[in-house]
Amino acid sequence: MGWSYGLPALIVAVLGIVVSKVGWRWFYIAAVTTPRDVTALFAYIKLLILVRKYQRKNVTVSDIFQTQVAKHPDKTCIIYEDKVWTFRDLNEFSNRVANLFHTHGYKRGDVVCLLLENRPEFIGVWLGLSKIGVITPLINTNLRGPSLLHSITVAKSSALIYGEGFKECIIEISKDLPSHLALYQFNNAKNEPTEGAAKDMSTLLQSASKDKIPAHIERADHHDKLLYIYTSGTTGLPKAAVISHSRYIFIVAGIHYTMNFRNDDIFYTPLPLYHTAGGVMSVGQTLIFGATVVIKKKFSASGFFPDVKKYNCTVAQYIGEMCRYILATPPNPADASHKLRLIFGNGLRPQIWPQFVQRFNIPKVGEFYGATEGNANIVNNDNTVGAIGFVSRIIPSVYPISIIRADQNTGEPIRDEKGLCQLCKPNEPGVFIGKIIEGNPSREFLGYVDRQASEKKVVRDVFRKGDMAFLSGDLLVADERGYLYFKDRTGDTFRWKGENVSTSEVEAQVSNVAGYRDCIVYGVEIPNLEGRAGMAAIYDPDRVVDLEQFSENIKKVLPTYARPQFLRFLTKIDLTGTFKLRKVDLQKEGFDPNKITDSLYYQTAKGKYEALTKEIYDQICRNEVRF
Template structure:
């Protein structure tokens, strides 16, 4: 019998025994016996083992909700919240560029972002206008989108790995009226200049590349030096539920789609990370993740803008410099994706790897097989593994260090945070429903699709979706928890144990994760097919033992053995980001694009089935 049924039986027995005239103490003991005998002992065991965890999680939830409500009532936005931090500690270090050693105090970040806001207002840009930002992670990146937000404009944060068609697509669909790119990205911009509208105004930030200044491009830095650094006289009429910026994520339609990030979502994600892992204002956070993704820009940089932490940026992860940076800048918190932890473990043992002050590592994708090895070798006391996506409303966090778990939901009070694992057809990933038309919840140990109940009036439950309305509608299902409700479909399969701990199992649909990025199989298939003269192609991810995520496998129809892998790969380097390029090639007489003749994507790679065509960047990946 389930715990609720056991509870009901014990209450009924208590009432009956009391009505029969037995003393309360005897009745209570008898009722407890009925409860335990009916299976309630399992529920008692769950309560004893998880009450402390659940109470802390509830306190985090309440704290974030109260903070958000206070800011909403005050009409605050992320720039307004940041302004209060600047007033408290103007001379404290806000951002550090570990690559150059450049340090920005809070007041310097504030004045730089003020200059950005004043300049774009002066140039005639209006509230709600979109400006694309395309540069590597450094303090200017933060100052640019923050300055645009101060002026009521919205930044479209472009992945620096995008090239040619995907880059042109993202720029075109963003509706951007201007593009700010770093000098290091000039070659990529030059490749798509002919596909950009003539009305798009281009600005170059930082040092110019070997190409020099591109035609019809303005140098941003001299313009910012001439702009006023005073706060804007007229503050935009925006609130916490208005748009802040856009982050691009891979989608099942092929090319990246722009996820909408409103001010309350930015705050919520940063606040949950801050309180769930007990960060303090005195902490120094090391952030070597891309700033065009939410982990680096919200979970990481958000600690600086909202809570006043110093954040040390490195535009690209370096295994050999990681601990040296942490020691040099006295970092106490680091961010990771699973690959980072594995790369660090591959490094030769050095004295420096134990001389740091890091107490907490926050991120996702850390495999259970190396979890404890990482903490023991490097002396990091806590792993803050979490699950989430930029746009999702069902994020979870591992707050008590359960090895392998990416988070939990309370078994005692599951309705406090309305998320659920539901059953799906494993082949089609369609939701399975009961006789009442509702989704069927999974039992402990059963894998299922993670969903989150939507409530647009609640900043913790809302789903803002994407710029594309059709893409947004595809992520929503109805009558999931109850008749007529709406729920967000994560697209990810997880499994929950008896205590409510959740474990990531697989990514469903037409995407897989590789090197910390989501890869769209549809996008890669389209590119390959065009390169090969509309040849039939099927792309899918395959598991490689000892490696996080899945490596790309391309099955290509080549009945006459005419394919030149080297020539194909050279072309792929021009049009696909490194993480999106297939690692393996499978040549077949014909390709069944329905997937009937392809291996199930959950199967591990069998070496004899494939031809290795190229190892990307590091042999350690395989």
């Protein structure tokens, strides 16, 4: 048989083997996802080229910033409350900081904490300290008492810089601060008197040199530590995650290329600069790529889009809870008359995604997922509603992240007979992990300052003996096309009536039905009943939620087993700096009216909510009320 017959027959045979192995469906999935995967692959290649170039040159964040200063010294760098800082302004301020602390004896490897509100000087302080190799822990400005003290001491700090507005909270813990800790008070123009041994940093900076630091000073290198960024502290004390220069550059460049940011973009971020989202992803576009960033002292739901319009912003940043607050504001002419081409962030719930995009005329949403300390980072950059990213179904090994089977309560991986982890199938929830490769900025896990806390986030012997992965602790699910969707945190999912209930999904629906109010959902134990019943705590200090309407509407959006059995109407709430509600104390208090002064309700057998009195509570505990 000649080639005219042999080659087609060979192709048919090979095709038959492939089809028998993967099925025809694979070709359909390949056809619809290839454009998405190719776009992501090109972005990833650009990222790798950039980070490897900087690695070869052994450059730091401040080195890269210097190139931006040289390119356009008079370009607007930061806008804050109508004050404009150019690249030259930020460079000169950071040089003053570097020279001041060098003359005070600080050197490479020292640690100086920073407790300051959002303002240009916040960026200038840690940038200046980095020029002499000093590591800067960025302290959450909401912390007080033991949490604040812990954040300072766990970092093994030599000094603390704090704004004048935080003087009182520093005085409160002063007797417990290490005796060697030097204090620097950063004052506004009023020149607030310092307390005790604290130095007046603002006055000292005026006489410090704005010129580049002397060449003989030992500088940091590419892999040195740059910042410590603390977890939000929704449970336990905050943990300090390590951010090196290489890690900072990787995060900034990664979001830059995957979101297709431009160097002439004007970014708007009202997020706290002590967290990765605002302080690295947005501010980093200025330091690394020369863009302009608008920062705010505090987030304002009603001021979000008016600010975006006022400053001609082209990119704005969000956190999911912020979108709900913004959506609840009255209509405003600025809602859709802006120049935004993209909003990016994490946590935009699918239940409000379409409404938010439509009302505010958003051309594109860039949803990302990732932990400050982790290496499992993904991006949804093609407007797929609800997705937080994707994995390729065609070339899954290009970006080594996976979803593995795990106990949904503990997060502990479920292993096979060989002791190895098991991949989840499409639409099967599991724990998200990222492969660890030491020395690779995209795959390295730097963890926390506390090494024991770091070890808890590492799973070993994943798909072969000896390999390692970062254990996110988050439950995700991947659909047939590889799109990833957040389900819940391990331990937050609870079981009721034989069904697994995701607190995040229930929270989204309860919030919508309650008029976009803050709410938190958790499972509570009822004596002598299996599982945990759902309870929703809703922030409604004026008690405007109509219970009858609420009960009717919740039936339309949640199955019976997922509807809250108990309601608690909060008169005050405790939010973290990233707008996350604190759950632990609420869960401990349960539904006991003997301990709780807030209004409590329970769901009757008819699906109505009625007041939970002490008498009813006793009946529930005696199992005289059916659920």
